[in-house]
Amino acid sequence: MSETGSSPDHEQELNRLLGELGETLGRRERVLEGMKRTRTQARLHEITVEAERPFEQLDQDALVGDLQRELDQQRARDMDLERVLELLRRQREIEDLFLRELEPNIAHEHREEIVEIQRRMDVRDGIFEKIDSGSIEEQRRLVPEVMDSQQELEDRLYRLIESHLQRRHRI
Numbered sequence: 001m002s003e004t005g006s007s008p009d010h011e012q013e014l015n016r017l018l019g020e021l022g023e024t025l026g027r028r029e030r031v032l033e034g035m036k037r038t039r040t041q042a043r044l045h046e047i048t049v050e051a052e053r054p055f056e057q058l059d060q061d062a063l064v065g066d067l068q069r070e071l072d073q074q075r076a077r078d079m080d081l082e083r084v085l086e087l088l089r090r091q092r093e094i095e096d097l098f099l100r101e102l103e104p105n106i107a108h109e110h111r112e113e114i115v116e117i118q119r120r121m122d123v124r125d126g127i128f129e130k131i132d133s134g135s136i137e138e139q140r141r142l143v144p145e146v147m148d149s150q151q152e153l154e155d156r157l158y159r160l161i162e163s164h165l166q167r168r169h170r171i
Helices: 008-052 060-105 108-133 136-170
Strands: none
Touching (some): 008 136, 060 136
């Protein structure tokens, strides 16, 4: 379908997807900020504990407590990682929905940008394949890479959507 034949539902769907993407990005940022706070609080607790007993011989109860605290922190980090990955996967789904919505409605002059976005999505999908098949350590290492990839996609999608909507309103 050409751009001039687009239905009003097309613009509503783009707006809905923009809203969903914004909500997902907001949740992701809140999770990341929470992770930073948790790490800071854990480190402050470690410093406080060390300051209170700098040269004491550690007894078995203290060692067990330290080990339990480490295990709890590791579990919390693993849960945080899973939440971040869920949000990144949801962002990926929304990006894919944007492309499916835009492709049949986009003007010919924007076809090259669609091709570039698809290429970047393929790169992003390759990173997700590594994440899905990797260990927790590998997942942690790849999260910043996939976030950078998705940031580039967001920027390109926003510019394309803006141009597309401006063109629609001129026609």
